[in-house]
Amino acid sequence: MDPEYSSDSLNALMNGYRHIVVVDLEHTCVEDGSVPPEALETIEIGAVIIDTHSLQIVDEFSELIRPITHPKLSQFCKELTGITQAELDVADPFPKVFANFIDWLPNDAEYIFATWGAYDLVQLNIDCAVHGMAAFKPSINLNLKIAFKEARN
Numbered sequence: 001m002d003p004e005y006s007s008d009s010l011n012a013l014m015n016g017y018r019h020i021v022v023v024d025l026e027h028t029c030v031e032d033g034s035v036p037p038e039a040l041e042t043i044e045i046g047a048v049i050i051d052t053h054s055l056q057i058v059d060e061f062s063e064l065i066r067p068i069t070h071p072k073l074s075q076f077c078k079e080l081t082g083i084t085q086a087e088l089d090v091a092d093p094f095p096k097v098f099a100n101f102i103d104w105l106p107n108d109a110e111y112i113f114a115t116w117g118a119y120d121l122v123q124l125n126i127d128c129a130v131h132g133m134a135a136f137k138p139s140i141n142l143n144l145k146i147a148f149k150e151a152r153n
Contacts (some may be wrong), residue, residue: 013142031076043077109142
């Protein structure tokens with residue numbers, strides 16, 4: 001479900017959930033466009049759980065993911081993300097890390113899934129499809145970029 005992005009609607013949404021899970025992904029990237037968007041792979045899932053009442057971080061998640069289709073990072077990607085090839089070479093593959101992430105999440109009825117823009121959720125589902133996994137469909141998906149735009153006009 002996509003929320004309304006007015007101030008009143010966002011306040012009501014926050015009052016209706018115990019947590020906001022803010023997620024930020026890093027994925028493989030090339031500067032020259034030689035890898036199509038659907039072939040990019042998540043290489044890190046980073047997230048925090050924020051208590052909606054205190055607005056304090058209550059837990060953190062960060063795991064690197066070993067890419068399979070394009071296992072060697074471009075120089076551009078290493079410089080952009082700060083992630084090294086050596087770190088990824090020993091990381092777990094997407095299915096294992098994603099399972100860890102799902103296990104880490106609060107009960108679905110207790111959280112709002114939030115990302116800056118819509119692409120991180122798209123990328124997660126590209127990876128799920130590549131690995132033959134069910135699509136990830138959080139019950140509430142908050143696009144923080146739109147919320148910020150609405151709040152700041």
